[in-house]
Amino acid sequence: PNSTSGDCEPGSAATPPHIVLFPSAGMGHLVPFTRLAVALSAGHACDVSLMTALPTVSSAESRHVAALHAAYPAVRRLDLRLAAFDAEASAEFPGADPFYARYESLRRAAPVLLGPLLAGAGEPAAALVADIALASVAIPVARELDIPCHVFFNASATMLSFKAYFPTYLDANGGAAGTIGDVDVPGVCRVPRSSVPQALHNPDDIFTRQFVANGRALAAADGILVNAFEAMEPEAVAALRSGAVVAGLPPVFSVGPLMPVKLPETGDAAEEQGNCNDYRAWLDAQPARSVVYVSFGSRKALARDQIEELAAGLEACGHRFLWVVKGAVVDRDDAGELGDMLGEGFLRRVEERGLVTKSWVEQDEVLGHLAVALFVSHCGWNSVTEAAARGVPVLAWPRFADQRVNARVVARAGLGVWTERWSWEGEDAVVRAEEIAERVAAAMGDGTVAEKAAGVRDAAARAVADGGTSHQCLAEFVRRCRGRN
Numbered sequence: 001p002n003s004t005s006g007d008c009e010p011g012s013a014a015t016p017p018h019i020v021l022f023p024s025a026g027m028g029h030l031v032p033f034t035r036l037a038v039a040l041s042a043g044h045a046c047d048v049s050l051m052t053a054l055p056t057v058s059s060a061e062s063r064h065v066a067a068l069h070a071a072y073p074a075v076r077r078l079d080l081r082l083a084a085f086d087a088e089a090s091a092e093f094p095g096a097d098p099f100y101a102r103y104e105s106l107r108r109a110a111p112v113l114l115g116p117l118l119a120g121a122g123e124p125a126a127a128l129v130a131d132i133a134l135a136s137v138a139i140p141v142a143r144e145l146d147i148p149c150h151v152f153f154n155a156s157a158t159m160l161s162f163k164a165y166f167p168t169y170l171d172a173n174g175g176a177a178g179t180i181g182d183v184d185v186p187g188v189c190r191v192p193r194s195s196v197p198q199a200l201h202n203p204d205d206i207f208t209r210q211f212v213a214n215g216r217a218l219a220a221a222d223g224i225l226v227n228a229f230e231a232m233e234p235e236a237v238a239a240l241r242s243g244a245v246v247a248g249l250p251p252v253f254s255v256g257p258l259m260p261v262k263l264p265e266t267g268d269a270a271e272e273q274g275n276c277n278d279y280r281a282w283l284d285a286q287p288a289r290s291v292v293y294v295s296f297g298s299r300k301a302l303a304r305d306q307i308e309e310l311a312a313g314l315e316a317c318g319h320r321f322l323w324v325v326k327g328a329v330v331d332r333d334d335a336g337e338l339g340d341m342l343g344e345g346f347l348r349r350v351e352e353r354g355l356v357t358k359s360w361v362e363q364d365e366v367l368g369h370l371a372v373a374l375f376v377s378h379c380g381w382n383s384v385t386e387a388a389a390r391g392v393p394v395l396a397w398p399r400f401a402d403q404r405v406n407a408r409v410v411a412r413a414g415l416g417v418w419t420e421r422w423s424w425e426g427e428d429a430v431v432r433a434e435e436i437a438e439r440v441a442a443a444m445g446d447g448t449v450a451e452k453a454a455g456v457r458d459a460a461a462r463a464v465a466d467g468g469t470s471h472q473c474l475a476e477f478v479r480r481c482r483g484r485n
């Protein structure tokens, strides 16, 4: 396909297409957009603009955006100033998750701010790529401006199929989101009631309203990019493309796993992190494949009693561990001391073989470190793709939103193991230390799971290599954008 792929080879006479990326909020959404920006700009010679909504919700996001533009000056920055819309959304949904409240302000701002921003973005846009959380508002604006609009979905292809099908499910069940049962996604799988994202059981929840509106809007997009690869989720990708899930979807480009981008830490970040970057030195001092890495992602904190059980479980499992603890949803609010949260006694007892930190760690670097043998993960999709690319087996402990659907993908693909009855946010159940210790020890001793995870890594590497399925999909997307110049 080399001659027809339309890849913008450096030196090609064609004008590079100007692609404008429109992420929503939270590191879980910003990080994959950064990877897409770099893949398109550095990898496929496109002219890329990245929109940034200001102020960002978390400090991690503002540091990340600054580092991206410093390292990749070719990626243009488009700022979206949101203060008025933030005030309106938070007044209407008091107490809403700050990241979902931000999706809402972006959704309200898009019809007002997007047009002028695109008009002032220099080169006319050949494509707008909007985060799934913004799909239903971005598509009509783009259409009005006669710019093709693609949706970027940064979760599993299985979750994409669930999302695309969910409005059909609601319509067939009288439209009442209050009575969600098991959802049979045609051609893909049955998502049991217990794996449906919590919020969707409440039709009035801010997340549900957005989720359904965005699901319905998918058919109106010009294409869907998903950070997944065919070999890991063959049924879901095939069913999305064949029309089995819902008829009338646009082309689905499976472009994952998008590769991590190494960004230099800005002066600010280094300062804010203080001396906490010693996780690198600590990892270097550990034997090969001896460490359990534990993280529940960037945007949720475990309940205090669950944090205590996890601490006791890690202590009892007998293995070395690196644990990134989060005590609050937004990092700026996470002021408590580790000792207060976990007890000085615990920190002293595990000093020899455990490192506990509240700071941001470079997770891809951690997963790529020889010392790391197992990832206890909430299965946020970025974490799953990073584990897949590095071949680190996952002990799945999904907590929220799409994470159980993702955990099923992990287990089926052989990337790891999932104890399905482990607690889920909103349930009272606390998983006890003994059980955590037992599962961690079992997974650490499981040679088969390690071997299968290495197989997933090899398949991921093939997908993104020149000529691989994901590489071809991204090239095809770029070719279509070039057709617009």
Ligand code: UDP
Residues within 6 Å of the ligand: 026, 027, 028, 029, 031, 295, 296, 297, 298, 299, 300, 324, 359, 360, 361, 362, 363, 364, 379, 380, 381, 382, 383, 384, 386
């Ligand atoms: N991450 C990181 N260091 C941390 C915490 C998170 O690098 O200390 C990164 C992680 O590698 C991933 C993203 O933040 O790329 C989190 O996204 P994910 O989808 O895994 O979970 P979410 O935070 O959205 O729940």
Ligand code: UDP
Residues within 6 Å of the ligand: 026, 028, 029, 099, 132, 133, 134, 153, 154, 155, 159, 163, 207, 210, 211, 212, 214, 299, 380, 381, 401, 402
């Ligand atoms: N999501 C979605 N539609 C929306 C908002 C979010 O499909 O309108 C997806 C999102 O991409 C993710 C899941 O729902 O797959 C959970 O959303 P969240 O914002 O919590 O994603 P995370 O922060 O875990 O990446």
